[in-house]
């Protein structure tokens with residue numbers, strides 16, 4: 001028999017989930033990113049149109065989410081590297097809090113810069 | 116006197132929860148509840164225990180969804196109102212009711228080279244290990260394992276990959292790797308560095324979260340990863 005969410009409900013499991021989901025979403029985003037950049041190859045007008053499309057508020061919101069995903073995935077990755085390569089015992093939870101805090105800080109910085 | 120609503124797993128892999136009403140007592144442990152059911156309500160209920168004081172590691176069960184040592188778990192700390200759900204450990208075949216077949220669990224300790232390989236004989240002098248040495252400190256951090264299987268039951272990687280050695284076996288391997296008297300570390304590293312070994316850990320840390328002895332198998336597994344990397348860089352793995 002397998003475990004259910006009552007067993008998984010603790011901070012480090014959630015950190016794993018955030019890391020995995022942000023990783024998958026970023027992977028899905030990457031080809032889109034290249035496609036938009038590739039419009040430059042089809043002339044200035046195409047690129048301009050794409051850039052204008054990106055300027056819509058709803059797409060901007062998407063950008064904030066993207067920055068949050070990037071920040072979450074990066075801080076989560078640094079956390080894992082620290083857990084695995086540094087001698088440790090008791091401060092794993094603080095590390096998690098630092099990762100979450102940094103993610104939010106980066107997201108906010110980006111958001112404020114936009115407006 | 117109030118009563119507890121207790122749901123207990125009955126049957127083997129296939130089965131269902133059976134309801135019992137158990138008198139609520141002060142300082143009652145989950146093991147007390149199971150024992151009350153077996154002694155007074157249904158003598159056919161199967162479960163394991165021995166020491167009742169958190170030493171033998173035989174009483175682990177899944178209580179309200181989380182694996183725990185039941186002899187040291189107070190009902191007051193785990194009840195959901197006045198209800199309890201008691202199930203056998205996960206990730207192990209259920210023999211009957213609350214009893215699982217722990218063969219895989221212990222076979223994996225052996226597979227992870229969990230045996231001590233001495234480098235001296237009884238004719239030699241005692242080994243002197245400095246208590247403050249880093250190796251001895253690492254051993255101290257993991258040596259109190261009672262083999263209860265709580266970490267193994269809690270680990271999702273074991274559910275996803277039944278070959279995975281699991282937290283307890285690798286914690287054991289890590290304590291031996293740091294035992295300066297042991298002479299089989301190359302074999303041990305090779306045993307834990309495979310597909311089903313330390314590199315398969317996803318760092319969920321549920322083992323560390325649930326270990327009743329506050330051991331961190333995640334730390335041990337991270338140690339094994341570092342040791343495996345070092346050995347690989349030196350061409351020894």
Ligand code: FES
Nearest residue numbers: 167171172174186
């Ligand atoms: S009965 Fe021995 S540890 Fe619980």
